Amino acid sequence: MSLSNEQVNEIAHLARLRVDEADLPEYASNLSAILSFVDAMNAADTTGVEPLAHPLEMPQRLREDAVTEENQRERFQAVAPQVEAGLYLVPRVIE
């Protein structure tokens, strides 16, 4: 399977990456190569094999429902670019 430049742009947008127009063909060919590995794996006969959700053969450990975290807002916000009135500030997301 081979990806078009347009599809690469779409994937980049979903990941919020800026891609140089000049680099598109190279990305397209690299990503297409990855997809052909997937094709190769898809060709394997997996009849009777259960889908694997996780490589570790164990179930999820559960924690008791108890509050164990204290308020550490000051420490977390000390490394935030911009805060006000206890809120993290980000560039405006709606018009």
Add this chain to the structure above:
Amino acid sequence: MEWEVVIGLEIHAQLATRSKIFSGASTSYGAEPNTQACAVDLGLPGVLPVLNKGAVAMAVKLGLATGCTIAPRSEFARKNYFYPDLPKGYQISQYDLPVVHDGAVTIELDDGSTKRIGVTRAHLEEDAGKSLHEGFEGVTGIDLNRAGTPLLEIVSEPDIRSSAEAVAYMKKIHTLVRYLGICDGNMQEGSFRCDANVSVRPAGQAEFGTRTEIKNVNSFRFVQQALDHEVERQIDVIESGGKVVQETRLFDAVKGETRSMRTKEEANDYRYFPDPDLLPLEIDEALVEEVRSELPELPDAKKQRFMDDYALPAYDASVLTASRELADYFEATAEAAGGEGKLAANWVMGELSGALNKAGLDITESPVSPAMLGGMLRRVSDQTISGKIAKQVFEAMWNGEGDADTVIDKHGLKQVTDTGAIEAMIDEVIAANPEQVAQYQAGKDKLLGFFVGQVMKASKGKANPEQVNELLRKKLAE
């Protein structure tokens, strides 16, 4: 052309756990911004989610109450999208293997008929934070207290055929989650909200029409309005030769209509994949049994029992079992009233509910306790007071004047059942109204009501109305 409406609802119920689904931060509502957002909730590097057993148990509870299959093994997946109130860049949710699936609930419609609505699945996921756009110039404020709060998304089959059925289904689930104690059901705070998928098709057609999704509706009334508007819109589009576009729409409560979200807001390509940070969730028989043993009596069973044990009509039983608190109040009242179920039902649904509504109080905040109300009803059934005087006693109890016996004593409200005393009053009334007596005796039967009224007035409402009626008839016939 006749159109058939097809609706499916996705209800998000915020689970009433103490801590978050994947972290030990508190979930309590209304805290200072970001004081309940820990490193896991913020998605800081190096942290790992650990699943909350309480949230799992609550999902199992809902599953058992709706006859779902509890999946012995389910998985968590990442739903990827960028938004500032989602710090990790993905929401942890469940995709192809949800925790419970394939159940149903029975809804009751206004005409008394019932209908089965399938529950496709319910899955666990985390809520996002909150974006605050007001009050800032060119920036958005982010509060992550809500990030990581456990949600149960309950997905119905497309079995719903009208907005009224949709509301009945939503109310049913709302009642159920509150009975189960897994969600506080507070719609204003967003603890219980729904997305509605809706389409129309010509009556008799097998294939579904193109559907739209109405996002985030948070009241029963809005669900009805949004669906009614959207159905009408879709029919208009088709009848004028157009095609319904599959899209997400928002309900504008002020205008009472739905509008399209801009495609930029949409762009749904979530690229789900299993979350490598979380192992598969295994639920063994022991956990299922533990949860089953904690199940309370469910609304349908309670309703049937109220009809059987207290001889209540279906309508009363439905109203009284709408919430566990109301049902408990009713039962305690009926017991205190010596088992007078119908009398207790009338008072709880009538006078008490009216007074609570007026005062803006919840049943749990009633100034009149079930023991007080039941005690008063005992005085009604043993004829100490009449039903009419009872209203006066109720008001006094509501205003904190003590229990029924105290109020009856203090205000001298004991019913007059002494035949001699009532006869004396009747004689006075007859003597004072010779004209009406003549008319009555000439055949104007309706005047009996006038005489009853006069006697009751003379007794300050304390005469036993049945006795007054009986004695009046006798005296006037003389």
